Amino acid sequence: MTSDLTGARVLVTGGAGGLGLRTARAILAGGGAVAIADINEEAGAEAAAALAQDGATAVFVALDVTDDASWERASTEAVDALGGLTGVVNNAGIEISDLFVDLNPDSMRKILEVNVLGTALGIKHAFRAMRPGGSAGSGGVIVNIASVAATIAFPGIAAYSASKSAVDRLTKVAAAESGRLGYGVRVNTVCPGLVPNAMGAQLAVDMERLGLFPSVDDAVGAVVSLTPLGRLATEDDIANGVAFLLSEDAAFINGVTLSIDGAMGM
Numbered sequence: 353m354t355s356d357l358t359g360a361r362v363l364v365t366g367g368a369g370g371l372g373l374r375t376a377r378a379i380l381a382g383g384g385a386v387a388i389a390d391i392n393e394e395a396g397a398e399a400a401a402a403l404a405q406d407g408a409t410a411v412f413v414a415l416d417v418t419d420d421a422s423w424e425r426a427s428t429e430a431v432d433a434l435g436g437l438t439g440v441v442n443n444a445g446i447e448i449s450d451l452f453v454d455l456n457p458d459s460m461r462k463i464l465e466v467n468v469l470g471t472a473l474g475i476k477h478a479f480r481a482m483r484p485g486g487s488a489g490s491g492g493v494i495v496n497i498a499s500v501a502a503t504i505a506f507p508g509i510a511a512y513s514a515s516k517s518a519v520d521r522l523t524k525v526a527a528a529e530s531g532r533l534g535y536g537v538r539v540n541t542v543c544p545g546l547v548p549n550a551m552g553a554q555l556a557v558d559m560e561r562l563g564l565f566p567s568v569d570d571a572v573g574a575v576v577s578l579t580p581l582g583r584l585a586t587e588d589d590i591a592n593g594v595a596f597l598l599s600e601d602a603a604f605i606n607g608v609t610l611s612i613d614g615a616m617g618m
Contacts, residue, residue: 355592355599357382361434361488362598363427364388365417365474366444368395370549371497374587375441376403376410378595385409387430390444391416409434417444417470427477428487437488439598440478442471442519443497447512447551449558460511467515468522471496475526475539483535491536495597496523497590498543498609503617504578508562509555516543520609527607538606540597545585545613546575552584581614 355378362379366372367388376386380403388403388410390396396412403410411433415426431437445467448459475494482492501509502516520541527539546552559571576582593612596602611617 354378355382355595355601357384357595357599360384360438360598361430361436362386362439362441363413363430363437363478364441364443365415365470366390368392368399370551371544371547371587371590372441372443373399374591375443375594378588378591379439379598380408380410382595382599384439384598385434387411387413387426387434389413389415389417389426389430415444417442417473418465420473420476423473423477427481431481431487436490437478437481438490438492439494440474440482440492441495441497441594441598442474444470445497445515447509447555449508449555449562450511451508451562452510455510463511463515464518467512468518471519472522475522479526479530479535479537482537483530483533492538493598493602494523494526494537494539495594496520496539496541497594498523498541500543500545500611500613500617502543503609503611503613507564508559523609524607531606538597538602540602540605540607541609542590542593542597543609543611543613543617544590545579545611545616546572547585547587547590548572549587575616579614579616580618583614585612585614 368390400412499516501513523541565571
């Protein structure tokens with residue numbers, strides 16, 4: 353069932369491909385409008401143009417999630433292009449696998465900048481736009497994309513796991529601030545299970561490379577064996593959950609962590 357997002361105007365970071373693009377499609381399917389925000393300007397513009405071919409409202413805004421000024425420009429452009437803003441999905445993220453004994457400080461800093469700082473700045477500018485007196489000013493919803501890696505201990509992804517645990521905690525604090533200050537903005541986290549998209553496939557390859565599993569198939573099989581539902585997640589599984597949290601059906605859901613992982617992280 354498609355969530356009713358009629359009138360929703362949502363900015364999705366990392367929207368040029370993967371889960372971000374699938375989330376944008378779910379928003380449009382629910383009757384909303386979407387601004388795809390991505391650092392890859394060519395892919396982002398092509399994705400928005402393809403989505404808009406069927407008459408949907410889909411625009412592209414360039415965004416480096418780690419840069420405060422870039423966020424300010426992108427949020428302003430999104431509000432102007434969509435005629436307002438009712439939601440922000442902080443989806444952009446990266447994963448770099450390392451064993452602790454080989455941990456690369458530069459790689460970890462990059463993960464923390466994109467995944468943690470990028471999400472924090474997304475919350476900042478979503479609040480500024482959607483709170484009373486902001487450029488949109490009618491309240492709204494923020495959905496932060498974390499990971500099942502925030503809830504389980506899986507080898508080889510310490511930096512990524514730490515970053516996604518931080519995203520979940522940022523959500524709790526943001527929900528508390530929004531409520532205390534009367535912003536009218538709900539803030540929730542989604543923790544996806546492993547999805548066999550480009551990032552998920554690379555993770556499986558990395559597990560073999562690091563010597564943690566004898567093969568890619570063994571790495572994937574380990575994830576499936578830890579998942580009571582017995583399969584990997586799909587992008588639709590995750591995108592539909594995000595769309596629900598953006599909708600009025602979730603109007604009293606705030607500050608929660610929604611695990612969409614087949615009970616892997618229970």
